[in-house]
Amino acid sequence: MLAYAAKRICLALLVALTVSIISFGLLRLSGDLAQALAGQSSTAADVEALRKAYGLDQPLTVQYLEWAGKVLAGDFGDSFFFKEPVAAMLAQRLPVTMLLGASALTFALVLAVPLGVVAAMRPNSWIDRLALTLAVLGQALPSFWFALMLMIVFGLTLRWLPISGTGTWQHFVMPSIALGYYATPAIMRLTRAGMMEVMASDYIRTARAKGLRMPTVLFKHALRNAVIPVVALAAVQFGFMLGGSIVIETIFALHGVGYLAWESITRADFPVVQAIVLVLASIYVVLTLLADLLNAFLDPRIRIA
Amino acid sequence: MSVILDVQALDVRIPLAQGMLHPVRDVSFAVERGETLCIVGESGCGKSLTSLALMDLLPRRAERRAARLIFAGEDLTRASEARMTDLRGNKMAMIFQEPMTSLNPSYSIGNQLEEALLRHRRIGRREATDRAIYLLEKVGITAAASRLTQYPHQLSGGLRQRVMIAMALMCGPDLIIADEPTTALDVTIQAQILHLLAQLQREFKMGLILITHDLGIVARVATRVAVMYAGQIVETGTVAELFARPLHPYTQGLLRCIPVPGRTKRGTHLGSIPGIVPNLIGDLVGCSFHNRCEHAYESCAATDVSQREIAPGRAYRCLLTAEQCAANAAKAAA
Numbered sequence: 001m002l003a004y005a006a007k008r009i010c011l012a013l014l015v016a017l018t019v020s021i022i023s024f025g026l027l028r029l030s031g032d033l034a035q036a037l038a039g040q041s042s043t044a045a046d047v048e049a050l051r052k053a054y055g056l057d058q059p060l061t062v063q064y065l066e067w068a069g070k071v072l073a074g075d076f077g078d079s080f081f082f083k084e085p086v087a088a089m090l091a092q093r094l095p096v097t098m099l100l101g102a103s104a105l106t107f108a109l110v111l112a113v114p115l116g117v118v119a120a121m122r123p124n125s126w127i128d129r130l131a132l133t134l135a136v137l138g139q140a141l142p143s144f145w146f147a148l149m150l151m152i153v154f155g156l157t158l159r160w161l162p163i164s165g166t167g168t169w170q171h172f173v174m175p176s177i178a179l180g181y182y183a184t185p186a187i188m189r190l191t192r193a194g195m196m197e198v199m200a201s202d203y204i205r206t207a208r209a210k211g212l213r214m215p216t217v218l219f220k221h222a223l224r225n226a227v228i229p230v231v232a233l234a235a236v237q238f239g240f241m242l243g244g245s246i247v248i249e250t251i252f253a254l255h256g257v258g259y260l261a262w263e264s265i266t267r268a269d270f271p272v273v274q275a276i277v278l279v280l281a282s283i284y285v286v287l288t289l290l291a292d293l294l295n296a297f298l299d300p301r302i303r304i305a
Numbered sequence: 306m307s308v309i310l311d312v313q314a315l316d317v318r319i320p321l322a323q324g325m326l327h328p329v330r331d332v333s334f335a336v337e338r339g340e341t342l343c344i345v346g347e348s349g350c351g352k353s354l355t356s357l358a359l360m361d362l363l364p365r366r367a368e369r370r371a372a373r374l375i376f377a378g379e380d381l382t383r384a385s386e387a388r389m390t391d392l393r394g395n396k397m398a399m400i401f402q403e404p405m406t407s408l409n410p411s412y413s414i415g416n417q418l419e420e421a422l423l424r425h426r427r428i429g430r431r432e433a434t435d436r437a438i439y440l441l442e443k444v445g446i447t448a449a450a451s452r453l454t455q456y457p458h459q460l461s462g463g464l465r466q467r468v469m470i471a472m473a474l475m476c477g478p479d480l481i482i483a484d485e486p487t488t489a490l491d492v493t494i495q496a497q498i499l500h501l502l503a504q505l506q507r508e509f510k511m512g513l514i515l516i517t518h519d520l521g522i523v524a525r526v527a528t529r530v531a532v533m534y535a536g537q538i539v540e541t542g543t544v545a546e547l548f549a550r551p552l553h554p555y556t557q558g559l560l561r562c563i564p565v566p567g568r569t570k571r572g573t574h575l576g577s578i579p580g581i582v583p584n585l586i587g588d589l590v591g592c593s594f595h596n597r598c599e600h601a602y603e604s605c606a607a608t609d610v611s612q613r614e615i616a617p618g619r620a621y622r623c624l625l626t627a628e629q630c631a632a633n634a635a636k637a638a639a
Contacts, residue, residue: 201406202401202406202407203406203407203408203410205362205407206407206408206409206469206472207409208393209360209393209394209399209401210393210420210421210424210472211390211391211392211393211394211424212390212394212420212421212424213390213424216420216424220412221409225409225411298411299410299411300410300411300413300456300458301456
């Protein structure tokens, strides 16, 4: 298990390194930085002075190492637009996105896994069909439309929940449902398929032949094997939720990373975009690593691989 | 000797789109404590479904019916699912054909062994562990204590089947049903496993139902034999009677298919039974073997054949008399 974990962590570090090189390149490839910093009306001498001041005359490898060193120390540079440290902006926005992503994923798992299990137990029953309908709806409904419907029903008509802002936990309920619902169909169908396959396997017959009661057979012997692919999917979905929550964050006026990314792209605020790409990609790498380790915990056969 | 399992007229029916499938029909037999009953027959003859029917582990769509199904004095046709769950793994245990896939890959051997005992007895984990170690040693696994923390993928097929046998023994059952326990194993391992099963069966005075398609296995371990064909038992008897004086044309055909060292002459053709097994869907009339039987006459296709008992525990399912059957066998041998 330890050897496996060490191997996975090394791989994750390699991926993170690659990601950092790409996001570093992102900024360098977007044109002459010194020219961009100096502005349109600057003289050639100003541009040269800036180039020297920011170290842009150095070879790329030196520039990368300097930049990477700063990033590791938590210094992402300053925003072109706000002239304030990108790190501070991220520190303010990231918790909102993380909270939204985590609660959306929790909602998706709590809804999808039990539904998938029940659907697998009674294939082609009314509950299976209901689950299938929910899944098709989840995949077919645009999330902005679903979010607006939630706002109209629960925010405006019933007045149960606030419709914008980040003040209390209640502010996160509707955005989490809107974001999480989108991930529900895939998780549910994978759980259903996994459970059906596992329930037909020989070791479930063995478990029943031992006289184990149905809950033990289901939850101890079947579900643990059936959720192994679901763990990997959930990690990927969580990554999507963090990076792809722009629409939901905009609709509910949640000032998260997604919203910031969208704003920064429209303003050509490269340092911010670069930092967001780097941070989200790193989170994604960490999530994948965690999913791998969790899978190894669930399935002993993976540990020796 | 007391009868541990008494089965009368067991039927299994499975509704299919093409009609009703009758994979097990009118199966009757009894198993005594301390004896080994071998059920032999070719693939698809209903052996495995018969064993699953006894354990009430049939697929959900399948229907089970029986005139009598008495296990250790208890009528299983009336037993609730909860009662069956209490009996399974406890009083009646099963060993399956596929040791490679019959253990849960996610749990250690120890966990899977102990859980059967923890489920049926009020004991602590320590005692369950002791019992698991004791039985792993009994089934010939070395370094038993260290095996408990291993996972199925770390064991070979032969070892896994030994673990399955130890698992079946955990609660000290009265009856073990072994469904082709050696089919998936190497020939050398097969012999070891069979020898082990026979020895444990004697030591623990259990009833053993051994399902197989291998007549060599039957000759070595069986007390009594039931030959199955197309969902029915066509002949039963002690192993000595059945091998020496097979009555049913199918049994006779089967025995001609195996070479006997010393008796089968070099260069002679081994027997084979021409034709294919009948379709078991829909209403079935007549003897199920008539289309492959060399002694069949018109009534065979039209008359339902019931089991004829010629002595206690000796029966066959054919319209011919026992004398005619014996004469046919003698003619074929000549």
